[in-house]
Amino acid sequence: MGRITLNNITKSFGDVQVIPPLDLTIEDGEFTVFVGPSGCGKSTLLRLIAGLEDMTSGHMEIDGRDVTDVPPAKRGLAMVFQSYALYPHMSVRKNIAFPMRMAGVDQAEQDAKIEKAAAALNLIDYLDRRPGQLSGGQRQRVAIGRAIVREPAAFLFDEPLSNLDAALRVGMRLEISELHERLETTMIYVTHDQVEAMTMADKIVVLRAGVIEQVGSPLELYREPRNLFVAGFIGSPRMNLIEGPEAAKHGATHIGIRPEHIAVSPDAGEWAGKVGVAEHLGSDTFFHVHVNDFAEPLTVRAPGEVSFRSGDTIHMTPDIARMHRFGRDGLRIA
């Protein structure tokens, strides 16, 4: 079990309030991702849940038990750190055994669980090595192994993949998702990478300056961003936001249209512009198009190989049904 409730919690460092009053419920078994730009308070929020930082006010429950003043060791949570935070003086086996040793689990059971975790994480051959002799990906798996054997109420991940190279990151992302499907344990995952958030989460919590901007499933956030910030943050490449007369035509201060919701044509369309940069990825082609009346170039995504080049004039038509409208206050207009 692992249902985590945060009630009206705040956190201040000195005079600076980094988390204004915040409420959030994470359901048992849910994969929740905290996402936001750096400095948005997502790691602080995770550390508050872990108990590594004290809340300034408010209270927190795990499965109905008030854990506000419970030290991290007794909250029954496991954490995977960005730096892996393995014990450098212990072998992989001893690293994984450490939480069980602290809990006084008997040796036979420890061995059985280590074997099981090592098998699941492809670490069997490395059990007697020190962390210093492992690659980044292997170290990350040891950190996960150390978390698994605790059988925690919830796993906390603090940007676990940001020290890995791009290829490994995709692999580990899948492994963590598979782990979640297998264990069905609550997981809270902090990242600044919205692709990780979109691909892994059941529920995304978008944070800015300690404030929750929106909570929802990845597709809810994609389809109906609540405000300009979420609209600009979720989706890759990011949504085109247009203001001025063009937005006024649709009765809004800003309109937003995703690059994939704009159709391109060589001769006819609603907007015309000059291609600045064309990025040919094979599967897709991205154009950065300068349109006369717009403050910023439009990003347009065309499926497959499209042969416009830099300097060509192209015509574009937005999909009106998928256009987002935002009012003066930055909120979505239904």
Added chain:
Amino acid sequence: MARAASTGAKIGWSALAWAIGLLIFFPILWTILTSFKTEAEAIASPPSLFAFDWTLENYGVVQERSNYVRFLWNSVIIAGGSTLLGIVIAVPAAWAMAFQPTKRTKDILLWMLSTKMLPAVGVLYPIYLICIQLGVLDSKAALVFILMLINLPIIVWMLYTYFREIPGEILEAARMDGASLRSEILYVLTPMAVPGIASTILLNFILAWNEAFWTLNLTAVNAAPLTAFIASYSSPEGLFFAKLSAASTMAIAPILILGWFSQKQLVRGLTFGAVK
């Protein structure tokens, strides 16, 4: 940053370093040489550096006159005991200051260090009286305790500097893994800090071994360590340089040998924080 140095400059700097090294080492070398001379040669003018009749006579006399082993044993107990006791107290203190700092941590560290700037003789009288009152004058236990207190600021500082290089996340991981404070310090922090703790022990052992002010003033017969052994040869019957040198050589030999074999640790201990 690599800087090309000309061969001439390299030779010049090396020569200078050797010259300074020799200058610092010379008194010790002189003492050792003198210990192998006869008393007459020891005060001969001009003195001869190597060209004299080498003799072990002084060592024989020193052995006969005093019980070297008992002084040595007292030195080991006092230096070792005060260092180990200091470590036991300083590890938790340095942990607190390195990983749970407050606004006042820096002030406390400086305040502790300031006690090292106090002239020892300023507190000799009260400490002497306290020792009399407690009946612990000339006892090893009292010296262990006093030398521990005197070196504690240095031990805490050294460990603090070392602990600061240990990533806090690893200790947080231990906390998340269910470790109590005791387990965290015992099973995670201390093993990771072994090199630092070792050099701290070494340096403080040497400091305590060489400490003469308190050991001379607070001991008589029973607890007297090697410093008192040396002092007993600057005798009232006149100066016997050769015997004094023999006694000094015997007193510093153990620590010289220890220092020689642990040079690397010692240098690391004195420079950590400065180099990664």
